[in-house]
Amino acid sequence: MNSLILSTAARFLIPVILALSLFIFWRGHNEPGGGFIGGLLAATAFALLAKASGTAKARRTLYLRPRAIAAFGLGCALVGGIWGGLATGAFLKGMWPFLTIDAEGHKHGLPFGSIMLFDFGVYLVVLGTVTGILFALEDSLAEDAAGAEDVPLDKEDGRWR
Amino acid sequence: MADHDTTRAAPPVWRFLPAIVAAAATLWLARFLGPVAAGVHPEWSLPWAPSLGIAFAFRLDGLALAMALLICGIGALIFLYAATYFATDRRLGTLLVTLSFFAVSMLGLVCADDAITLFLFWEGTTITSWLLVGFDHERREARAAAVQALLITGAGGLALLAGLLVMSAVAGTTRLSEMNAAGDVFRQSAAYAPMLLLVLLGCFTKSAQVPFHFWLPGAMAAPTPVSAYLHSATMVKAGVYLLARLTPALGGTELWTGLLVPVGAVTMILGSVWAARQTDMKLMLAQTTLMGLSALVMLIGLGTEAAIAAAMTFLLVHAFYKAALFLTVGMIEKGAGSRDYRHVAGLARAMPLTATAAAISGLSMAGFPPLFGFVGKELIYEATLTGAAVTLAALVANLFMVICAGMVAIRPFHGAERRSPKDRPGDPAWGLWLGPLVLSGFSLLFGLAPALAGDWLIAPMVAAVTGEEMHGHLALWHGLTPMLVLSLVTFALGILGYLALDRLRDGLAKAEPGLPRMESWYEGALAGIFTLARSVTAASQNGQMTHYLRATFAACAVLTWGGVVLGRMAWPGFTPGPGLIDWMVVAIILASVAVVLVTRSRLTAICALGGVGSGIAIVFVLYGAIDVAMTQLFVEILVVVFMAIAMVRLPSWGEIPFHPGNALIAVVLGLGVTLGTLAVLGTPLDPYLTTFFEANSVPKAGGHNIVNVILVDFRGFDTLGETSVIVIAGIAAIAALRAGRRRLRGAPRR
Known part of the structure; x- marks a missing residue:
């Protein structure tokens, strides 16, 4: 599929969508948002890129293999859980080393901690899984359309770089 | 197996690491020889499920220490042997990692002082030994031997779990040392015979006693270092170890x-x-x-x-x-x-x-x-x-x-x-x-x-x-x-x-066909399970998506109507005349539903369903569930993307035909869900959880967005499980799509 309008628009839209997805992830603990929604939105950005410029381009932009991203996300979530487990004996207990909450519910310090790591893991898992399935589906159908023999599995030779 | 497939030029440097670690562990354990011989038993425990009295408890008495020394000491030599035997084999890493996991499971098993902890490591040895026996997984016999070992020791493991639970219930503790101190409690208990039989089933399958013995010779499909390790110091000794361990309690x-x-x-x-x-x-x-x-x-x-x-x-x-x-x-x-x-x-x-x-x-x-x-x-x-x-x-x-x-x-x-x-x-x-x-x-x-x-x-x-x-x-x-x-x-x-063995052997070989084959009960049971599975599959899985959906929705309808008929029906108080915008949303949803019902084109129907979803998302927005609305919208977008890809290539089967049966199921289920939803709305909501989350979201979890706090903190374990399921589903879907591609390209499947 080659649409000039789509590919031009995508060049501007995709950074914006990705930034928005990170923002939604970031604000998630206090306002609507979070890792799952952020991950879905980021996957949407790559779906747009795949539609506009093809899956090979989208794969290169994603840089890591989708499955690796999903696995890394699962690892982040686990580490987030084990952190609390090691520190307090309760698996998945929230750890906020730089944050204190006073009696009125006001927070002081930096909001980095195990829960954020856990939520980021969810973000990566959703992003990796959705893009992985999407690319695999696109590739298999593109190949189907082009005939069984001609399309290379991975367009990673010099011309495509 | 072809050599060019599995060998590489240079052996990796890290291959001696497991041997070095195991040797160090052996030396560390050897320091305990003196104290344990003098009657001091080091203990170590970490709370696991305190409300059930289960702890991650370990205790090093004479039996545990001797077994641990065998596991680490022989393990060090075997790891060294394996690192040399498979020096240039690409699978060396897999082998050493699996062997190390096995050694750790064994070590935990012999040192555990808690029945549940022991069972956890017992299962660890079952699973890792399955991987080890089936190491040459491209060979059919190796796979069959691995599955046989897994099924027999795994079934025994379940019996063992039941036995250990009965023992814990009778003794009122899961600590093995406390059970062993209270042996008469078991021997005089009415449940003595069942619990003994269950535990023995676990031990006999693991240690390959008649009539469960046949998996052990089959497990010889494993590479030599694995056999040496599994059949000398470890795996098969686990059953014997447990018999010895429980002798004071049950013997x-x-x-x-x-x-x-x-x-x-x-x-x-x-x-x-x-x-x-x-x-x-x-x-x-x-x-x-x-x-x-x-x-x-x-x-x-x-x-x-x-x-x-x-x-x-x-x-x-x-x-x-x-x-x-x-x-x-x-x-x-x-x-x-x-x-x-x-x-x-x-x-x-x-x-x-x-x-x-x-x-x-x-x-x-x-x-x-x-x-x-x-x-x-x-x-x-x-x-x-x-x-x-x-x-x-x-x-x-x-x-x-x-x-x-x-x-x-x-x-x-x-x-x-x-x-x-x-x-x-x-x-x-x-x-x-x-x-x-x-x-x-x-x-x-x-x-x-x-x-x-x-x-x-x-x-x-x-x-x-x-x-x-x-x-x-x-x-x-x-x-x-x-x-x-x-x-x-x-x-x-x-x-x-x-x-005289050469003559003796021929005599034994001649006599053998006359003897009853002890494997027959296993083979018969397995064949029976396969037959049952095949007939159930043939009856329920005909490969048509609509068939599955029909069955799923019919089952849902029965369940929903069961709830509606058997439960207490309460009509919600209906306050008429919400704002204009609500009515507009209702109109959008109703119009979309009408389009779905009327149209004969699949693409139109899918787009119209998207309209229903968007309308519901707006309802979520109106009633303050922004998180749910956002999720719903993004999911709708991605569903459309996926459907668009799929629809382009799917064969066109013309218009949607009208099935009276499907219509009936749809109507019955739809009415049931509507009535059920109304009944739920009519029932006063117990605000306990809401109040709890509102009160504790900020002080305990430091977040103002209750939905997110529930997801990542209060119910974090659920989310972790769901996340794992997403990854597993993704890997399976990608593999399925890849497999389809390989077939399309005409390449042989490996």
């Missing part, structure tokens, strides 16, 4: 003795006879493992102090010689090209180190003085002198041990040098011969100085099993005793049998 009754002794004796004799029939030395050793394990089971069943002392001694004896002999068979295979004793002979000159290790360990296996095996055999005879039947069983088994030891350790190395499959046989690299030589060294050392093993290892082990100090010391020479006479008879008959 000492007529039922205990009446079950363990006959099963042990029968397996012992059958294993010996089966072993004598083999010509493949690895298979022969596997069958003698049956004999060794069942001797241990029988001795633990006898339960006297002499029997326990004999069992603990023989456990060590067996670990040393069996690991060494498996490894030397691997060396013969590597160095001379075959492990069938009819194909190799006279290797002693070409492979002096292999021959030395095999000779020492073989003599220990046969029970010749001055090796450790002699000490063990004397103790076994002493313990079995109580009854004529057990004495006879021990005599027959020991006799065949002499024969098999000769076949594995003597015959390949002596006689006229024969042309072996490999042109120039020779000793393999140092990483291979070090392990067998060190293990043989222990067989010799403990034989010459039995008090060394007796005071530091065996006495604390016996004390852990019987609960009392062991009387007397181990010695090589006991004077002229009935045991010595039995030993001499064994040697004489054994040497005669060794010389």
